[in-house]
Amino acid sequence: xxxxxxxxxxxxxxxxxxxxTIMGAVACELQSLGHKPNFFYLQHAMGxxxxxxxxxxxxxPQQKVVVFDGDGxxxxxxxxxxxxxxxxxxxxxxxxFDNESLLSVGGFPTATSTGSDLEGVARASGIARTGTVRTxxxxxxxxxxxxxASELTSIxxxxxxxxxxxxxxxxxxxxxxxxxxxxxxxxxxxxxRHGETMK
Amino acid sequence: MPVSLTNSGVVYHALKKCGIGLVSALPETWLVxxxxxxxxxxxxxxxxxxxxxxxxxxxxxxxxxxxxxxMLMQNHGFLASINGIVSLxxxxxxxxxxxxSYRGHFGERDPWxxxxxxxxxPLLRALGIPxxxxxxxxxVEKRIAEAQTWAYSSLHPAALLLTRELMWEEPx
Numbered sequence: 001x002x003x004x005x006x007x008x009x010x011x012x013x014x015x016x017x018x019x020x021t022i023m024g025a026v027a028c029e030l031q032s033l034g035h036k037p038n039f040f041y042l043q044h045a046m047g048x049x050x051x052x053x054x055x056x057x058x059x060x061p062q063q064k065v066v067v068f069d070g071d072g073x074x075x076x077x078x079x080x081x082x083x084x085x086x087x088x089x090x091x092x093x094x095x096x097f098d099n100e101s102l103l104s105v106g107g108f109p110t111a112t113s114t115g116s117d118l119e120g121v122a123r124a125s126g127i128a129r130t131g132t133v134r135t136x137x138x139x140x141x142x143x144x145x146x147x148x149a150s151e152l153t154s155i156x157x158x159x160x161x162x163x164x165x166x167x168x169x170x171x172x173x174x175x176x177x178x179x180x181x182x183x184x185x186x187x188x189x190x191x192x193r194h195g196e197t198m199k
Numbered sequence: 200m201p202v203s204l205t206n207s208g209v210v211y212h213a214l215k216k217c218g219i220g221l222v223s224a225l226p227e228t229w230l231v232x233x234x235x236x237x238x239x240x241x242x243x244x245x246x247x248x249x250x251x252x253x254x255x256x257x258x259x260x261x262x263x264x265x266x267x268x269x270m271l272m273q274n275h276g277f278l279a280s281i282n283g284i285v286s287l288x289x290x291x292x293x294x295x296x297x298x299x300s301y302r303g304h305f306g307e308r309d310p311w312x313x314x315x316x317x318x319x320x321p322l323l324r325a326l327g328i329p330x331x332x333x334x335x336x337x338x339v340e341k342r343i344a345e346a347q348t349w350a351y352s353s354l355h356p357a358a359l360l361l362t363r364e365l366m367w368e369e370p371x
Contacts, residue, residue, distance in 0.1 A: 018263075020260075040263070042287065042291075043290075044286035044287065044290055045256070045282065045283050045287035045290070046282075047252070047256075047283075048252065048253070048255060048256035048259075048283050048287055049256070050256070051252075051253040051255070051256025051257050051259075051260070052256040052257070052259050052260040052263075052287075053260065054246075054256070054257055054260065055221070055246075055256060055258065055259060055260020055261045055263075055268075056260035056261075056263060056264050057260075058221070058246065058257075058260075058261075059220075059221060059244065059260065059261050059264035059265070059266040060264045077250075077252070077253065079248075079249025079250050079253065080249070080253055080256075082249050083246065083247070083248055083249055083253055087246065173290065173291065174291070174292065177291045177292065180263060181262075181263055184263055184264060184265065185265060188265060
């Protein structure tokens with residue numbers, strides 16, 4: 001299973017969500033499918049993609065938040081699973097693309113290549129809704145279910161250790177940062193206005 | 200416990216007055232009252248962390264969500280957060296407000312705090328993070344407000360050092 005194909009399969013479901021990715025192949029490949037103002041690529045700070053998603057999810061409980069994480073990143077912040085589990089925001093979907101390697105720095109194997117089980121860590125941390133998937137069909141089904149569920153979900157998607165040739169994209173980091181912020185300001189104002197007219 | 204309840208209250212009140220809606224924290228002796236105040240406040244989102252660096256990500260998320268936040272941590276927690284501070288908060292211009300308990304400075308009796316005490320200010324300076332001291336209850340509110348104002352106008356982390364003078368009351 002390839003990460004790019006996984007992203008392609010669920011790309012249309014990302015409208016209306018806030019999406020946070022980690023650096024490297026995930027950021028590059030999502031941008032290759034088409035950048036949108038609701039996508040933020042955390043192009044460093046390995047391990048903190050999930051923490052940022054948690055902060056967004058806790059502060060915007062009506063807003064679905066999707067984090068595309070990786071094995072190398074989450075291994076730097078395994079404690080983050082326990083924090084997500086502690087607050088279990090219903091609106092957070094955490095996906096780890098596990099290629100068992102640090103692909104962008106030469107493909108050195110991570111601990112998931114020698115048996116460390118990230119879904120097991122997630123579950124043992126207290127996240128009740130978890131899954132590990134190995135085929136496109138499973139991924140598409142489990143992701144769709146997670147998006148419809150009102151429960152924190154952590155999915156480990158086992159993918160091939162393949163990615164793009166380079167990792168620098170046209171989108172400047174700060175351009176992405178300010179665009180994402182403006183997008184949220186606009187969408188929360190609209191939600192508020194809509195909420196007022198509903199009364 | 201000789202941690203000042205009164206001055207912890209002064210700090211908490213100042214955070215509330217600045218519109219802080221989320222605090223991330225990892226317990227340490229000087230912060231116990233502050234964390235309990237956040238816990239008892241239904242208007243405050245308190246995020247208890249496994250490691251302080253997570254708080255940088257959580258505060259960044261809060262900033263994007265339009266919620267003002269503060270990190271409560273010991274100076275060793277600041278040391279543990281440096282990569283996140285540099286490669287998220289500074290790289291992406293996040294107005295991170297850090298309240299750091301300044302352990303290991305003069306008056307410290309715990310030998311294990313002393314090395315971190317000596318490293319705190321040099322590291323803040325090396326990172327170009329401006330800081331001021333919370334040492335006088337009469338000036339706490341003003342100093343926190345000014346640090347937050349600067350963090351937002353510069354879009355950069357700012358630090359406040361909680362000192363022994365403010366936080367600790369020697370038992371009679």
